[in-house]
Amino acid sequence: MSKGIHAIPDDVIILVMYFLEVWDLASLACTCKNFHYLVEEYGWSICLRLNPRMSHSLQKSLKLWSTKEQLRYHTITDNHWHCEEFIARPFPVQWTTKFQPTLVINSTRLLLAAGNTIYSYIFASSHSPNHAPRVHLECTYLTSNMVHPQLDITSLVCVPDGGMDRTVYVGYASGVLERLVLPPPNDGHDPSIPIQVIVEKSYDFHTNDLIENISISSSHLLSLSASGNVVYLPLEHSQTPPQLLQLNSRCWSSYLSTRSSSPYAAFCSSSMGPLAIHEVSSSGLSHDPSAFLQSCSGGFKYSAVYAIDGAPIGSPWGSSDQILISGWYDGFINVHDLRTPSRTDHSDPLQKPAHDPVLSLADPWSFEPIYSISSGGGSGSYVVAGSARHSVVAFFDVRAPTKGWSVHAPGNDSSPVYSVIVDGPRVFGATQSRGFVFDFGPGVQEDTYPPVELVHNSRNGGRRQRPRPAAQDQFKRSPKNPVGFYVTKYGHSQGKGW
Structure with missing residues (x-):
């Protein structure tokens, strides 16, 4: 492609002149002999800088x-994403007991905790975008040699x-909080053989009260128990003692933000004010809420909020930490911007400033509570x-909020989706039975994810030779792409299979 500088659109010229700090066309023409050089040398990098993307599982490959x-x-x-095209894959490990699993991700691996076991799925690198980076089981960790409901992992966070x-x-579930180190496996180690974790520190602030959620910031950790017992703990060695706070309500989740101009902690509970904001200062966490976030129905009423998340990098809203996305008992997802003006209704029993949602989302075919939420x-x-x-x-x-769609996770369990993470x-x-993934990227192959072993039935003379386990009978290969598995998908305006 070899076109002169005058064939370039004016807006492109202005953009390039701005970034190159070249202020006349003669100098620009001298610097960039043709449009091809202009685009290859500067255009792609400028476009990527203006449209940042965050993906832990792609981080190694993007480099x-x-x-x-x-x-x-x-x-x-x-x-x-726009065309709703993806590869659905179940993870091969299926638990015989119903668990309440939790997921967490960092730049190296995905950790899936269920019961007293942590499954570590490591992210490999790919030299070509035509081959999706692999996600494979690195190893399995045990946090206890005993199996007991009190020893089940209920929350997990990377630091x-x-x-x-x-x-x-x-x-x-016992209320114990531990700082663990996951030892690397030896070469040739069978990933299905569990490795014992290393316990660096152990805390018992919650005293037999199930820990529902852990959230972290750059400097502190926030631990929340089911009965509303909060522990605000410095991550590094500090002379400052942990701060304890009692919310006196059934609590589910939390969100800690200390990098914004107005640091705060948000608590999700079952109460008259189910989504409360507490200010964070140099002296710690405020005991009383500074504001409440309302549902789309408005007014103070007893309800529950189960899940919360912030805005991702590159979001159309901007990546401000003042934006919160929450999942409510009535099936609505409410988006709040803490920068919007608050209101105070003196007839409300809580007598606190309240923020109304700037956007509300819902699946019109489902009235189930929202248990997990993520964005990106x-x-x-x-x-x-x-x-x-x-398993919906x-x-x-958010650019077309009324045109949503829903899909059942592989296996079509009757279970909740306890944890969900959007990663690029x-x-x-x-x-409750297994992990799964929906992959919208190109280049997904059979070995991109751990293999799922299917046992097929065959008939010979009317006799069934190999009976198929009921759990595996739920999985069928997708008719559109045999790498993926069939799932039921429907639009929010009309139902349809996929």
Whole structure:
């Protein structure tokens, strides 16, 4: 492609002149002999800088791809999100007991905790965007040699550890909070053979009260128990003692933000004010809420909020930490902007400033509570929510909020979707029986994810030779792409299979 400088659109010229700090066309023409050089040398990198993408599972591969290859991958992925095209894959490990699993992700691996076991799925690198980076089971960890409901993992979070990505805080049903190190497996180690974790620290602040949620910031950890017992703990060694706070309500989740101009903690509970904001200062966490976030129905009434998340990098809203996305008992997803003016209704019993949602989303075919929530995806504009029944995952594009769609997770369990993570082209989730992934990116192959062993029935003379287990009978290969598995999908305006 060889065109002169005058064939370039004016807006492109202005953009390039701005970034190159070249202020006349003669100098620009001298600097860039033709349009091809202009685009290859500066255009792709400028476009990538203006449209940042965050994906833990792609981080290693993106460093190996050129800016042009990265943009091509993102463009194809965004189109797949827009067209609702993805590969659905169940994880091969299925639990015989119904658990309430939790997921957490860092730049190296995905951790899936169920019962007293942590499954570590490591992210490999790919030298070509035509081959999706692999996600394979690195190893399995045991947090206890005993099996007991009180020893089940109920919350999990990764903390910085100098790049090793092997340090986590774990909360248990017993109320114990532990800082663990996940040892690396030996060469040739069978990933199905469990490895014992290393306990660095153990805390018993919650005293037999199930830990529902752990959230972290750059400097502190926030641990929340079922009865509303809060522990605000410095991550690093500090002379400052942990701060304890009692919310006196049934609590479910929390969100800690200390990087914004107005640091705060948000608590999700079952109460008259189910989503409360507490200010965070240098002296710690405020005991009384500074504001409440209302539902789309308005007014103070007893309700519950189960899940909460913030805005991702590259979101159409901007990546401000003042934006919160929450999942409510009535099946609505409410988006709040803490920068909007609050109101105070003196007839309300709580007598606190309240923020109304700036956007509300819902699947009109489902009235189930929202148990898990995450945001990101194509152009950073999607909100993904896991419902309380039938393993339904709902997708919403905030640029067209009424045109959402939902899909049942592989296996079509009657279970809630307890945990969901949007990571660029991938959506990881977990039901009571197994983990799963929806991959919207190109280049997904059979070995991209751990193999799922299917046992097929064959007939010879009317006799069934190999009976198929009932659990495996639920999985069928997708008719559109044999790499994926069949799932039921329906639009929020009309139902349809896929």
